[in-house]
Amino acid sequence: MSDSDLEAFRAETRQWLEANCPPEMREPVRDEEDVYWGGRNASFKNDAQKAWFEACREKGYTVPEWPKEYGGAGLTPAQGKVLRQEMAAINARPPLSSFGIWMLGPALLHFGTEGQKQRFLNEIANGEIRWCQGYSEPGSGSDLVSMQTFGEDKGDHWVVNGQKIWTSYADEADWIFCLVRTDKENKYQGITFMLFDMASDGVSTKPIKLISGNSPFCETFMDDVTVPKSYGEDIPGYVGEINRGWDVAKYLLGHEREMISATGGADRASSLGAVTSRQGALDPVLRAEIAMFDVDALAYTAMSEKFMDELKSGKGHPAQPNMMKYAGTELNKRRNELLMAAGGSHALEWESEASNGGKAARGWLRTKANSIEGGTSEVMLNVISKRILDLPGA
Amino acid sequence: MPLYYDDDQAMLAETASQFMAEEGSIKNQLRHWRDRDCKDGFGHALWKQFAEMGFTGMLVDEDDGGLGMGQVEAGIVLEEIGRNLTPSPFLSSSVLAATALKHGSNDVKGRWLPDLISGDKVYAMAIDEGPKHRPERIATRAEKSGNGFRLSGKKDFVVYGASSEMIVVAARTSGSDDDKDGITLFAVPQDASGMSHDSVRLVDSSMASHVSFDNVELDGDAVIGEVDGGRTILDAVLMAGRVGSAAEGVGVARGAMGMTVDYIKQRKQFGRLIGEFQALQHRAAHLYSEVEIARAVTVKAAQLVDGGSEKAELMTSVAKAKVAKAAGLAVREGVQMHGGIGMTDEYDIGLYMKRDRALQEFLGDQYYHAGRVAELSGY
Numbered sequence: 001m002s003d004s005d006l007e008a009f010r011a012e013t014r015q016w017l018e019a020n021c022p023p024e025m026r027e028p029v030r031d032e033e034d035v036y037w038g039g040r041n042a043s044f045k046n047d048a049q050k051a052w053f054e055a056c057r058e059k060g061y062t063v064p065e066w067p068k069e070y071g072g073a074g075l076t077p078a079q080g081k082v083l084r085q086e087m088a089a090i091n092a093r094p095p096l097s098s099f100g101i102w103m104l105g106p107a108l109l110h111f112g113t114e115g116q117k118q119r120f121l122n123e124i125a126n127g128e129i130r131w132c133q134g135y136s137e138p139g140s141g142s143d144l145v146s147m148q149t150f151g152e153d154k155g156d157h158w159v160v161n162g163q164k165i166w167t168s169y170a171d172e173a174d175w176i177f178c179l180v181r182t183d184k185e186n187k188y189q190g191i192t193f194m195l196f197d198m199a200s201d202g203v204s205t206k207p208i209k210l211i212s213g214n215s216p217f218c219e220t221f222m223d224d225v226t227v228p229k230s231y232g233e234d235i236p237g238y239v240g241e242i243n244r245g246w247d248v249a250k251y252l253l254g255h256e257r258e259m260i261s262a263t264g265g266a267d268r269a270s271s272l273g274a275v276t277s278r279q280g281a282l283d284p285v286l287r288a289e290i291a292m293f294d295v296d297a298l299a300y301t302a303m304s305e306k307f308m309d310e311l312k313s314g315k316g317h318p319a320q321p322n323m324m325k326y327a328g329t330e331l332n333k334r335r336n337e338l339l340m341a342a343g344g345s346h347a348l349e350w351e352s353e354a355s356n357g358g359k360a361a362r363g364w365l366r367t368k369a370n371s372i373e374g375g376t377s378e379v380m381l382n383v384i385s386k387r388i389l390d391l392p393g394a
Numbered sequence: 395m396p397l398y399y400d401d402d403q404a405m406l407a408e409t410a411s412q413f414m415a416e417e418g419s420i421k422n423q424l425r426h427w428r429d430r431d432c433k434d435g436f437g438h439a440l441w442k443q444f445a446e447m448g449f450t451g452m453l454v455d456e457d458d459g460g461l462g463m464g465q466v467e468a469g470i471v472l473e474e475i476g477r478n479l480t481p482s483p484f485l486s487s488s489v490l491a492a493t494a495l496k497h498g499s500n501d502v503k504g505r506w507l508p509d510l511i512s513g514d515k516v517y518a519m520a521i522d523e524g525p526k527h528r529p530e531r532i533a534t535r536a537e538k539s540g541n542g543f544r545l546s547g548k549k550d551f552v553v554y555g556a557s558s559e560m561i562v563v564a565a566r567t568s569g570s571d572d573d574k575d576g577i578t579l580f581a582v583p584q585d586a587s588g589m590s591h592d593s594v595r596l597v598d599s600s601m602a603s604h605v606s607f608d609n610v611e612l613d614g615d616a617v618i619g620e621v622d623g624g625r626t627i628l629d630a631v632l633m634a635g636r637v638g639s640a641a642e643g644v645g646v647a648r649g650a651m652g653m654t655v656d657y658i659k660q661r662k663q664f665g666r667l668i669g670e671f672q673a674l675q676h677r678a679a680h681l682y683s684e685v686e687i688a689r690a691v692t693v694k695a696a697q698l699v700d701g702g703s704e705k706a707e708l709m710t711s712v713a714k715a716k717v718a719k720a721a722g723l724a725v726r727e728g729v730q731m732h733g734g735i736g737m738t739d740e741y742d743i744g745l746y747m748k749r750d751r752a753l754q755e756f757l758g759d760q761y762y763h764a765g766r767v768a769e770l771s772g773y
């Protein structure tokens with residue numbers, strides 16, 4: 001596509017956003033209700049959120065770069081970048097957020113059958129089904145491949161027993177993509193990437209209360225859950241091949257790391273100093289620390305841009321998402337430490353109206369998980385050492 | 395514009411990388427001239443080769459005989475200079491002075507540019523007055539005198555000043571020392587009477603001058619741009635020089651990191667390669683992450699400068715500060731991970747540490763530029 005075509009697309013996009021993005025949707029996300037996750041039980045916070053979601057769904061803009069036949073708009077990477085830039089320019093909120101978009105979708109685009117893509121991708125793009133991810137287990141965190149949840153082969157289905165942990169929003173999700181051991185003898189090649197309904201008999205969830213006081217994660221229990229091997233013609237109940245789910249999981253972990261680094265909050269153009277100094281002059285040493293943070297954060301925005309550009313053109317190092325995840329999450333933790341310092345005693349308030357229900361303090365505590373979930377910083381550094389720097393040893 | 399090199403830039407990077415690794419290597423240039431106590435601090439033959447490669451005039455407009463390239467391309471050459479610690483007047487002549495001369499009249503350009511492009515002459519830039527970079531304050535004065543000016547004052551950290559046939563001097567022609575306006579840039583020839591150099595060797599073996607101007611008489615045609623209108627030119631020169639020195643810093647960081655990672659893959663202690671120790675692996679991986687980010691923001695800043703973006707100034711300061719942090723880490727970790735031999739003159743890692751220190755100070759260190767980031771962001 002020529003530059004002039006791209007500029008024409010930009011003008012068109014600007015016009016479309018102007019006409020379709022309601023003013024209320026051009027505000028920063030303030031709380032959980034501002035995020036629309038879709039799914040069977042979803043409800044809209046207000047008419048503006050509904051109108052914005054529906055306009056995007058019609059246009060294919062909930063997943064702009066997916067092919068049109070799967071609910072996307074079929075945009076090229078360059079057009080996708082223009083759309084993101086134009087949305088960012090008016091502070092447009094994402095019309096739909098979901099683990100289906102960020103994680104299962106990319107896995108299906110890569111490994112799925114045509115039948116799976118037709119069904120599941122359209123359901124995701126249209127916000128009909130909300131997915132959750134079943135990876136970690138109580139005894140399998142960083143060492144994920146040691147997981148034990150087992151699916152016994154019963155011919156046309158499995159009977160699954162076991163427990164997952166850190167399942168994000170499992171109590172609100174409709175379906176789960178779940179790693180299940182199907183061969184106890186074979187560590188890496190004995191895991192199947194299964195798809196099943198959370199309403200199936202034998203599935204139960206229990207929210208985990210975190211130090212932030214919130215419960216975005218659950219424990220998920222599977223007690224004799226029947227998982228069909230097929231949901232219809234060309235729609236297997238698993239992604240990729242049986243016993244080769246680890247390949248899918250690894251591919252997806254890459255996407256999860258990208259997602260965490262992108263939404264971890266470090267990738268924002270606004271300067272922390274500009275935000276924190278609104279409440280009054282900063283102590284000089286704190287101001288200096290914040291300035292040094294802003295240097296790192298602004299530099300990281302350039303790295304993010306480069307990373308995305310390289311990813312879309314297939315140029316980047318395959319292990320680069322690990323570096324992005326490491327740097328992005330560490331920055332976000334630092335950002336929140338500085339926000340707490342700048343906020344002083346007001347930022348300590350846990351429940352008051354003035355503090356918006358302890359938003360600062362709870363947010364600060366929440367960010368401590370950033371460098372744990374989806375692979376700890378230490379695991380990221382291990383991966384960089386081995387796969388990028390080619391350092392020796394275990 | 396995607397944030398990676400296009401095909402032409404990738405080709406330039408390959409050419410520059412090969413050229414600098416062969417001709418500009420530490421052994422052939424930095425150590426060669428240093429060990430002979432060369433008063434220039436660089437090799438003129440190499441500078442002629444820079445001209446043959448088209449590097450000397452790469453930022454000069456095509457109409458004026460140059461290649462009309464931008465900061466991204468200059469950054470590509472500078473990154474290779476940094477990786478090989480190649481001593482050359484490229485940054486001072488082909489980036490700083492060339493950017494100043496771009497704003498000159500046709501007479502000024504005609505007088506100075508051809509010899510820069512051909513590699514026959516070297517030019518310098520005189521900005522700092524005192525040990526720290528503080529271009530907001532300029533006390534060196536040029537008083538009207540007949541049809542010309544009379545220049546008096548003192549400049550510091552004039553890199554390769556004593557080897558330069560001409561020095562671009564930022565001087566005050568009106569107002570008081572801290573005024574933004576009232577600055578004029580002058581092209582001062584080497585033989586100007588009343589100008590004296592105290593040329594000193596720096597920690598990285600490069601040469602820089604303390605230059606004194608004692609009633610130096612200058613013709614009116616020494617003026618670059620408009621009288622009292624030099625601040626905008628100076629700002630452009632500073633931006634080009636800062637993003638350029640950031641690119642050189644990225645090269646220094648990558649060179650030091652590469653040496654260090656190679657070393658820990660070879661050095662054995664306790665019967666194992668020391669690169670097997672997680673204590674070193676995590677530090678190396680963190681360093682890699684910092685250097686990658688510094689490199690990305692440097693290319694970004696160069697693109698913004700080339701595109702005339704209003705964010706160019708902010709991102710140039712971000713790049714300069716980020717590179718200083720990353721390169722500083724690279725050379726400190728480099729020496730530490732090399733252990734005892736990292737302290738020896740025989741090993742190159744220490745040379746990276748020395749060059750980094752000089753680059754840190756050049757056109758503002760990380761503290762200066764973090765302060766600018768705060769000011770430009772409104773706090």
